Amino acid sequence: MYRVSDEQRRIRLGRRHLLAPSVRAASAVAVADAVVALHATDPATVYLSICARLSEPGVGAVEDALYEDVSLVRLLSMRNTLFTVSADVAPAVDASSARPVAAKERQKLLRHLREDGNGLDERWLADTERQTLAALAARGRATGSELSAAVPALRTKITVFPGTKQETVQGVASRVIRVLAADGRIRRDRPRGSWTSSQFRWTTAEPWPASDPGEARAEVAGRWLRSYGPATEGDLKWWTGWGIRETRTALAAAGAEEVLLDSGAVGWAAPGDHTTEPSPEPWAALLPALDPSAMGWADRGFQLPADHRAALFDRAGNIGPTVWWNGGIVGGWAQRPDGEPVWRLLSDVGREASLLIEAEAARLSAWTGDVRVTPRFRTPLERELAG
Structure with a gap:
């Protein structure tokens, strides 16, 4: 069995994730494909992740890919999380991960409708979806509020979790829109406000062509191995949210080969x-x-010292803004109220590293300008530095 050291894993990360200056990309799509999928729960993450890897970073390159040629698309997929992927990768991610998530989202909404006890059922939902799509097609693009104003059914209120401590009354608009988006029949268009805004307009879309889920999982596993490998079976299972049987079958279909890690x-x-x-x-x-x-x-463990975790993660396990040196996480960063980056090193990395970190902070400031980014999931060190 071949052995691949932690140092080799860090070397691969710098090159394959386009983080070393000599391998930075010329397009947003090239960045997305290099890492397979970009986390998109926080809209700013997509821009910051892409621009960190572009030879010429800028908001316009990302916006064009998302909203003009639509070469980047958002999918509710792995681990029921919103990701941004290239249009070339989207069919495999859709069939391997997004379709099961969409089916669960639809069943969850139908369960809430039935539990409300007012006769709302699958037929009501289908009719509401048709009206919503028609209203959106007539307008070209619209916010959720604008769609609710145009479609009376979207203003319906339901009681969720009746008879429990969590009982509450909610509108159905956001839930119906979420299901339509998960099904691929609508997509997020330009937001209201800047690129950091999460208040999106919506526009109609065509679902991705159906394909074999097993073949799609093999393709995703193969792409993930080339970007993140070598790594463990558990790593792939966690990243995708698949079951253990699906994970093992996908690894075998992708031709994965065993290696020994330093751990x-x-x-x-x-x-x-x-x-x-x-x-x-x-x-x-x-x-x-x-x-x-x-x-x-x-x-x-190969990139993050255990004693850094408390400062860099929130209680739910989300990692905050990080400072990197040659494939290892060595600190965290934030923005002051005026947008200036500020960071703290948690490892002693020496003068050369400090100078390159300063240069990266200047490169970040050059394209973000006075835009202030506050992560949706805030971590102890980020909060302290931002304050």
Whole structure:
């Protein structure tokens, strides 16, 4: 069995995730494909993650990909989480992960409708969806509030979790829109406000063509191995949210090969991907909360010292903004109220690293300008630095 060291895993991360300056990308799509999928729960993360890896970072390049040529798309997929992927990767992510999530979202909404006890059922939902799609098609794009104003059924109130401590009355508009988006029949268009806003307009879309889920899982597993491997079976299971049987079948179908990791665990690599790679030039990066380079594995021991976790993660396990040096997480960063980046190193990395981190902070400031980004999931160190 081949052995792949933690140092080699960090070297691969710098090159394959386009973080070393010499391998930065020219397009937002190239970045998305390099990391397979970008976390999109927080809208700002997509921009910050992409621009950290672009040779010429800027908001316009990301906006064009999302809203003009639609070469990047958002899918509610792995782990019931919103991701941004390229249009080329979207069919595989849709069939492997998004379809099961969409089915669960629909069943959950139908259960809430039935529990409300006012005769709302599958037929009512289908009719409401038709009216919503018609209203959206007539307008071209609209916010959720604008759709509610146009479709009376969306203003319906239901009681969820009746008879429990969680009982509450909610409107159905956001739930119906969520189901339509999960099904791929509508998509997020330009937000109201800046690129950091989560108040999106919606527009109609065509669902992705149906494909075999097993083949799709094999494709996703293969892409993940080339970007994140070698890594463990548990890492892939966690990242995708698949069951253990689906994970093992996908690894086998992708031709994954066993390797030994420094931790003593058995890892999996893409076919033939176990040779030693040379180090790229020294590199530093300021990556946002939920960046894929920090969220690609369940076990991050090869890149993250255990004593850094308390400062960099929130209570739900979401990682905040991080400072990187040659494939390892060495600190965290935030923005002051005026937008200026400020950081704290949790590891002693030396003068060369400090200078490159300063250069990355200046590069970040150059394209963000005076825009202030507050992560949706705030962590202890980020809160302290921002204050």
